[in-house]
Amino acid sequence: MSGPAGYLSQTGADRDEMLKAIGVDSLDELFAQVPAAVRLDRELDVPPPLGEADLVRHLESLAARNAAVDTELSFLGAGIYDHYVPAVVDTFLSRGELLTAYTPYQPEMSQGILQAIFEYQTAICELTGMDVSNASGYDGCTVAADACFIARHHTGKTRVVLAEAVNPQVRQVVKTYAPGFGMEVVEVPHDGGATDPERFAEACADAAIGLFQQPNVFGVLEPAPDLAAAAAAGGALAVAHVDPVSLGLLEAPGNYGCAMAIGEGQSLGCYQSYGGPHYGFLAARKEFIRRMPGRIVGETVDLEGRRGFVLTLQTREQHIRREKATSNITTNQTLLALGGLITLCWLGPQGLRELGETCLALTAYAKERVGLPLVFDRPTFKEFAVRTPIDAREVVRRARERGVHPGYPIGRDYEGMDDVLLVALTERRTKEDVDRLAEVLAEVSGKTKDGSWS
């Protein structure tokens, strides 16, 4: 007898005593309610157990077969970015009380996490210029579907208008959800890398929602205030999908007429982690408060008049309202959102502005330095598109052999862009890194040292 398996604690003596207290002779008696025909009469066919040291060695061997930022100089972005995660984020996301708590249904037991969510809501409202934020959504894609659901019920209309320059993953998720909402999706093509407000206005006439991204998928700064006005002119709710890192420099969507602001929170406080878990944020003007999906924390007082925090407006939610709920969401991304809050506290308004300026400066430098033609001659924030003399996927393959991942070949998502590479810069890259990128791009694109094409 080698003792209880895995993380179990019951010894043979414990088991005997417990079975006796229950009044049965064996465990089997407890499972008598499971019909014999649906019981599994063999052992599960899964790999054998590993002790902790062996488990770590096994996982290390898997991790070693990934080219992460520790082994490759990467300029990948397209929605997920290699921003710096402050050490204090690690400190608190591994605090056991926060890590292992459930949704704070019992407020007296959960004032810490409730206050943290209230502070997160405040920070998101400050960033976006909105009145109300929920406690987080799954990611930057699903919050776009949430915004559509709100718009469907608020406006009574069924058309979703998406700028084509919105991240393709976001658009794909909206298209997956829309039929269930009884909505149809229309996309507005970009004109030279940005969305034309007039075309956007035409599409938004009598629509429920007009969604654009700032900066857009090409890294280009959209004429966001004009797009918001264009959506609103047609009676649609204007919704901006924004990069939170940009909001120290760029105007808040709430200040140029948007009904809602949404986005991917990963850039603030989350590691890339091959795509998740991250968090999506969703903030809105106050008239939408009772249509918001998911958890919202509110301030109140206790019996003695002291300030405290509770989950509030729960009559919106599935566990109370069931089929009439504003969403089915229950588990969200609270711990990751907490990482976002801590990052914003660590940066402060000054740090957030400086971070944005660093992204702007490095990107401007890279646009000039890489020596490849820009696809769009427009202002950008932390990402830009260049044309490669050969297929961009081949450029990536060759550059990776030299230890550099030069960006995302966006021809996978946009027709006619097989020779386009999307290059992202964060504060984790340096001027020297950009120089190295330029060098490698020149080598693998067939450009010779004197600058002529071979």
Add this chain to the structure above:
Amino acid sequence: MELIFEKSRPGRRAGRPPRPDLPVPALPEGLRREQPPRLPEVPENEIVRHFTALADRTFGVDTGFYPLGSCTMKHNPRVNERAAAMPGFRDLHPLQEDAGAQGALELAWQLQEILAEIAGLPAVTLQPAAGSQGELTGLMLMRAYFADRGEERDTIITADTAHGTNPASVTMAGYKLEKVATTDRGNLDLADLRAKVDERTAGLMLTNPSTLGLFDEGIEEVAEIFHSQGALLYYDGANLNAVVGLSRPGDMGFDIVHYNLHKTFSQPHGGGGPGGGPVAVREAIAPFLPAPVVVRDGEGFRLDHDLPKSIGRVRGFAGPFGVFVRSYAFIRAYGPALREMSEMAVLNANYLLARLKDVYELPYDRHCMHEFVLSARALKREHGVSALDVAKRLMDFDIHPPTIYFPLVVPEAHMIEPTETETKERLDEFVDAMRTIAEEAATSPETVHEAPHSRPVRRLDEVRAAKEPVVKHDFGEAKGLVPAAR
């Protein structure tokens, strides 16, 4: 205590992003932010103290016993955290070329295979972000499956004991909802079902064991009723912790299954998330799974985006990968002994049930699976002490209350799920606390009414919070500030 915003003083700061010696280009007119966001201006030591205080005022599984029914608050092994933080996983970009992500893809593929074996169904998507998104994905799969067959079906049936997510998912997926009753033994009412299932029925959503913690003894007939009408069965995996390695949803007759990686497979709940909600399906439904899926090609692995019948994408990238790492590590620590995990979850629950049923009412007098529901109805009738009062008093014993007032079919409900990882001594402490509270209800009911007595705040005015919602800090602009709690 103060908000971090109230600790802010102009000019203070913690982080300093790099400032390369490069010119910063001007932003276009009209896009530049006029007023900076009022983020806290605080030094790092105050950040550390603030969030340390918030952690101190939060109760997790690490703090103590947390028998929150249907939430499976088991121990979260620390090696899983170490694994998720390995740079090769943590710092990997989701658009990395498949050739540069072979370790991650292999891990995801292995997890898919293991989950398929546990469900007894052949095909798995890891993409959904949580159980409720798994539900919605499942319903979208049903719609795509029937559309492909040219069938029009518009109704989903759920049990009256169902989690609220089931009916909410039905609405979001654009289906009509029909409810089926539960018998006195806690099984689905087969006569009621037969009357309701017809050619308009797309399927059933069921948790098995149910939210009463009871395995549906008529599950084979239930499956027969739906399948004979061409309808599908959806398994809500919220309670899968009861049956891993013991009984497989696919063998019970379910066609679509979601797992909660944050319940059964130990992803920490994080105060509300993250989670993971993979979905497994029968062969006939596999072509409709969200793209991409992870496939094995000879010795290598890749993301397959080429699924022409796919319902589309339900979330970014291939899913919450960090959650996969933790769940995979958890499963590998057990191997086939996952069965023992479920057996111990069931043993622990039945032990608590046996030791509490003489002081709290047991509405369904059967052995339970991994959880059970008691009623405080008698305490309320005799002493005016409600399920809520009992829950609040448990806090004074440093125990997190069970789920209360759910399922809706049981009045004054306490839904209790101890999980497999608790020692017998912890279970005995809980029994003692629950029995003491039942005595107090008779001898000093005000002690129970006024609980908790040991927390930073007393009971909070939830009506006020909902009536006059204050959902963000007012920066001193609004009147009526209330004093901070100690």
